Amino acid sequence: MTEVRHKAEVEAQELVAQADTGARSLEGNLGIMVAVIAFVWSTFQLYVASNVPYWLFDTTGVELIFNNSEIRFIHLAFGLVLSAFAYPLFAWSRRDTIPWYDWLLAAAGAFACLYLVVMRNDIALRPGLPTQMDLIVSATGLTVLAISVYRTLGLPLVIVAGVFMFYVFFGNQSFMPDAIQWRGASVGKALWHYWMQLEGVFGVAVGVSASMIFLFVLFGSLLEQAGAGNYFIKLAFAVLGHLRGGPAKAAVVASAMSGLYSGSSIANVVTTGTFTIPLMKRTGFPAEKAGAVEVASSVNGQLMPPVMGAAAFLIAEFTGIGYHEVVIHAFIPAVISYIALVYIVHLEALKMNLKGLPKPPSHVTMMRRLMGVLAGFIGISLLGMAVYYGLGMVKVLFPQLTFAAVMGLFLIAYVALVGIASREPDLEVDDPNAPIKELPRAGDVGRTGYYFVLPIVILIWCILLERFSPSLSAFYAIMAMMFIVLTQHPLKAMFRSQSWRPAAWQGILDFTHGMIGGARNMIGIAVATAAAGIIVGTVSLTGAHQMIGELVEFLSGGSLIVMLLLVAGMSLILGMGLPTTANYLVVSSLMAPVIVALGAQEGFLVPLIAVHFFVFYFGILADVTPPVGLAAFAAAAISRGDPIKTGVQGFFYSMRTVLLPFLFIFNTDLLLIDVDAGHAFVVFIVAVVAMMLFAAATQGYFFAKSRIWESLVLLLVAFTLFRPGFWLNTVQDEYVVATGPAIVETVLNAPAESEVRLMIKGPDFDNPDRMTTRTITLDIGNETGKDWLEENGLSYFDEDGTIVLDEPFPGTKFSQDFQDFDFYGDKPVVIEKSEVPADRMPKEIFYFPALLLLGVVILFQRRRQTQPAF
Structure with missing residues (x-):
């Protein structure tokens, strides 16, 4: 065996x-x-x-x-x-x-x-x-x-x-069919x-690959070579291994931590799965489910900032927003997806009545454990505050010496943490097939590698505080990581009163292997981005995305949901067999413009970052989906299970990831767009609860095995928590609509700091017999609507009660956006209607009936409950 x-x-x-x-x-x-x-x-x-x-x-x-x-x-x-x-x-x-x-x-x-x-x-x-x-x-x-x-x-x-x-x-x-022909x-x-x-x-x-992706992949390679990968796995097992389905929960958390720096879902599966999958099987998980848990968690690592499978930098480049903003927008969906997967594992363990691994004997009371959890939470919060405010204060006090001061703090913290680590034996890579008599203590494991966090702190400081470019931030993080790789073993040897020379040679070997490993990891990414450049170049040369947009528009019949489902399916198909970077490049080049263009025609305006996340999420799911899910094949090779069944089960576990893109397309609060800190906290808590309820509904188990009506109610509650605006729109109109001359009154009388939407309709420039529509948003600043129109080159006139729009002046805001319209045809381009946000009750009011329904389900399930739910 x-x-x-x-x-x-x-x-x-x-x-x-x-x-x-x-x-x-x-x-x-x-x-x-x-x-x-x-x-x-x-x-x-x-x-x-x-x-x-x-x-x-x-x-x-x-x-x-x-x-x-x-x-x-x-x-x-x-x-x-x-x-x-x-x-x-x-x-x-x-x-x-x-x-x-x-x-x-x-x-x-x-x-x-x-x-x-x-x-x-x-x-x-x-x-x-x-x-x-x-x-x-x-x-x-x-x-x-x-x-x-x-x-x-x-x-x-x-x-x-x-x-x-x-x-x-x-x-x-x-x-070639007439519909897709071009001039050649x-x-x-x-x-x-x-x-x-x-x-x-x-x-x-290729530009992003050469300037940014390589550096982050090299950073991950050095981090892995230093022993961080094994450290994260063991820490996850020490913390979670004693819980129900502990190895599976540890696999999820370890994959999430690996996803912080990993650029490959397959590598993530093998790195963590070699250890976690055999342990999951030993604690009672069938081979396919053990592999599926690892697949679902490893693929989700590609959605975890700050690297996101090396696609975060491409997303920043294509959307035109800052890299640090991409990281912020991606945070909540990635975290709640992982929390939901941990809960799915917990529900599976409940259904199979599994136990955790044996943990070290302890005389600590439940109160002290709770205090320990609270202390850990406070410690993480204090660390975050120390990075943000402490280093920010250094920048204020020593504006000319900020870099030197931070490096000095880094050196002091590093030496102190290595000193702490030297008191513990170095972590060894365990044999996953060897019997585990008891888990290691989390504190003992934690002390062996706290210093691995320091380069990540430097990376965050450079990106979020100093607002350095991603490449420069990664460069400084790599320099810190190189220092750790070269010095961690000699420093530990000196603290242990041992000879430092053999340890120094080990550091040089680790550094060399990390540099070589980073380059070898980049081979596939370099050629993939180059090949994807052919696709991007074809789109820019031929306008192929317009043809695809017309096809999707025809198939969807004007239905927004059908259009999104078609784009999701096409993104899933296009992403099959492709690495993360090439995957994103293909789906974003072809499918993102489709959502933007067709959405604007239907009056559905969504931030560009949400559109790119939408296609990216579905492209990534191709790594799970049979018959091409490469990550499923890697997991099945370890579990000795059926790769197709592993992929199907992994996709079922990934249903929460399927749901997320639709949610943040319609509720951009999940991406923290225009959300303050207090609201962000509420959004996070509500989203976590909603996603866990969705997981319970799809797994058919909550406090007890669910009846069909209970699962349906849980889905309804989850939907309401995720998108309360849907119910609000059914009882109160979202916009006050004006047509004809009233449009002019609406725009001219728009107060400062308001928003007005205009739906433009006119003949298509390429096909004058076809009418096209586009919705634009006028974000009125500290001025009147009339002044705003004049400054942005929009002029109009009233023709028998119809508001006709003139072609925008070249170089003005909308001159490029309105190139699809033929302003000199037989039919004019008109402003069909205007929309102003209505004054409505808060959408959060619908949380209360949803929570009431949830209470009813819990009441019925508690009567049938046979074991603790948590």
Whole structure:
């Protein structure tokens, strides 16, 4: 049995290697060569992220400064070379050597990328006029990229990118349906667009990969190499292992902590699942359910800020909002999703009457335990306040010495926490198949690694307080992490009065492996973002998203809910088999504009960040969903369960994640948009309660096994808590509507700091026989509505009681937004109606009948309850 389990773990490790770091196992000179290239890649990315190039130029006159485009070219060159060396091309290819064709592909990929660096000045002088050499280089680069994507990520992304390229070259042919035809592009124009400029392969996605994603992946690699991954797993087990279904709850929490820095759901499954899945099975979970818990929690790690599977930086880039705002908006949905998963595990444990793992003997009373929990909560709160206010005070007191002061505080705290850790034995990686006689004490485990929190504190300080760029914030966090990796073992040795030299060598080895591991983890991301650039480039060249929007509009029949369901399904399909970054790039490029455009036509205006989160959530669910759910296959390899059943069960556990996007689309309070601190706390508490009720309803168990009517009532209560505005809209109109000349009165008389919505209707610019609509919001500032209209270039006139809109002046706020309208056709563009928010009762009033219904369900279930509910 032990051999079977070991084989399962090896298979899982091979799966994550194939998906993330490369399946080749090279030794000798070849292994050293690949390791050196990976180390140099990490060093290069740190070099361009630092101030060293400018310091070098100021002190020595040597100019080794790379601009943004050159960094992208070199970044992808490293990715293509390492993909050829680290990943075998075919399933039957040897794993212990590099065949001749891979040397050729590596050289060709590097040449195609570095050609753009060497010839950059000449290329800039002939924009859009490629030479024969330009076309050869572009074709070579795209071919090598396609092969690299195939060998690192498999066929799905190659097929998707290939379909889009086919559309560019052949989208004007007669065999294409009329509805999706476009004017077409020549070979020269397409190749130039894809490779020779920053619109295709080397577009925004590769730019974000080179400037931000790499640094955060490297930070996670160093954190993992330092032992933080094992620390988080053991801490979660020490805290939660004694509860019902303790190993499963610990798996959820450990995956959440791994998600703070991990960029891969598959790696998350294997890292934590190798330990947690066997323990879950030993405590009574069936193989498929044990694997499903790990899959659901690991995939959710891609939704956990601050990294979000490396997609947070892309979301910030595409939505145009600050990275720190993305982190804030993503926080509540991610946290309540994890809380709900812990509760789902608890309900499963109740249904199976499972017990927890044995915990250390303790004479602590229940009161002291409660006091300990309270002290822990207060401690975390004080830590947060210390970071925010304490470091903020340092900034006020020492404005010129803030950085030095924070680094000094970091050093003092680090030495003190390492001293505390040195009094405890170092954590070892346990054998998950070995019997556990009792759990370790949470305090003992905690003391061994408190200092791992310090680099994360620095990261948060840089992002939220100093408002540094994500790349600069990650750079400083990496510097702190490097310091810890290099010094933690020697410092512990000195505190323990041991020789520090062997420990120092261990620190150097950990640092080297962390640098190499970070680069190898980036191979798939680098080529994935480049391939996704083909899709983004195709959309910008052809306007393919408009065609998809028309298809969705036709299929939805104007129904907003049907439209969202179609977009969710398409995002799920498009995300199958893709890593997180490529997944987000594909779904956001194609599906996000559809929601924005069709929503505006129906008068449904939603913040852009909510739209991007919506498609991102459903794209990520592809990692769970059969038949392509890669994370489910990784978990099944460890649990020895059926991968399809594991995926189905994992998707069932992920129903709460399916629900969330629909909720924050209609209730943006969940994303903390325009919400103050007090309201945010209420939103969080209500959302947690609602999500737990939803989990209880879908699991068919609350205080006891639920009857059908009880589950339906729980769903109704959860819906009401999540979206009380739905019921308010049924009893009171959301807006005061005006038509005809009354529109003018509404707008002109709008007071300062008010909001007016206008629905514009007119002939479509591309198809004058088709009428299109768009809803805009006028956010009136400290002025009157009349002044606001004049400042933003909107002019109108009354034509027989119809308010006709003139074309906005070029350069004004709405000149770009109204390009879809034909202002010079036979039919005018008109303001169909105006809407002003109505003065209504608070929507929270509907919480009271919902809670009353909840009380009724609890009353009925308590009579049938046979065991404690918590």
